[in-house]
Structures are given as structure tokens and as C-alpha cells.
Amino acid sequence: MALSKLLAASLIIVSFFLLHLTEAYQSVAPPQTIEASLNKQIDCNGACSYRCSKASRQRLCKRACGTCCKRCNCVPPGTSGNQQLCPCYYNQTTHGGRRKCP
Template identity: 65%
Template sequence: MALRALLVVAVLLICVSEVPSNVAIEGETNYLDQVVSNGGNRRLMQFMDCDGLCKVRCSLHSRPNLCTRACGTCCRRCKCVPPGTSGNREMCGTCYTDMKTHGNRTKCP
């Protein structure tokens, strides 16, 4: 009986002393901080400023309008825009890196 009571107390202590999982990594930039409600169906979705992020991403591109349009499509579909003006595409995952144009070229800048 005492062993069972000790086991119950140990389980309760483990449950109470749970480590928080939302600890931010130092220096990490999170573009998905804002959460908004999707109308009346109470489903939560992440809000991204695709236009602003793509404008920064394509600011040094040789064809900024074309780049911004492609980046906007990728941002809306993949919910991600890599940091910087070029490179870092792998940070957005396979959705961003594997998207192709009709000519079988990479779509996302």
C-alpha cells in the first residue's frame, strides 16, 4: 500500500514539474508570431505579411516584379519566406524548395 502511494506521489511530481516547451532559441527569427482567427469558424491560422517579406527578399533581384510575384505565390502556399535576399531556401522545407514552374525550373526565389 505504501509503495502504491509513493508511486502516485512520484507520478504527480513528474506531471507538475513539466518543462515548458515554448522556450525560444536565442537569435532565432520567427515570422509566424501573429495568430488570427479565421472568421466565425474559430479555426486559428498563422498570419504572414507575404507582400512585405517578399519585397525585402526580392529587393536586389534583377527582375524584382517577377521575383515578388513568384515569392508571393510560394509564401501563400508554403507559409514561409527565407531570410535574406538570396539563398537559405532550405530553411522553408521541401514545399518551398521543390515547387517548379511549367518549364520544370525552381519557382521560389
């Protein structure tokens, strides 16, 4: 009987300790996602200039990228691909159903 009470008390103490650790971790290290970083305004001109630096039609690429960047506040890294890292950027389409953002 005394052993079961001791076990129950220790389980309660351990659960409170784990709860405290998880709360402390969340307050110190919030998750860093692309959506969380949307609060900061990015430099669309610089990001799109780099994104379109290897495009054959740079002016067209920069115009489309700039529009997408202003709407989504996100430009995928690199000169091509990686669009899944910016879901809003990835999901922009033209009236014809093609991807709008380079």
C-alpha cells in the same frame, strides 16, 4: 536482498522523476520550428519585397515569391539562398522542373 530492493525502488523513483521533468519541459517549451509557426499568417508583401530587393527583375521576383508565400506561408530569410529553411517554398517547381520560388 534488502540492498537489491532498495536499488530497485530508487531506480523506479528516479525514472518517475525523469519522466515528470520531460513532461514539464515539453509543456513549458514546445519546439519552435518553421512548421510550428505556420499557424501565424505572415506579411507576404513585406517579406517578398525584402526578399526581392536586390533582384534584377523585381516585379517578376515579387510575383513568384508572393505565390509561393501564399501557398507555403513562409519566405526564407535574406535576399537569396536559405531556401532549405522553408521546405514547402524550396520544393515548389515550374512545369519545366526549375525552382519556382526565388
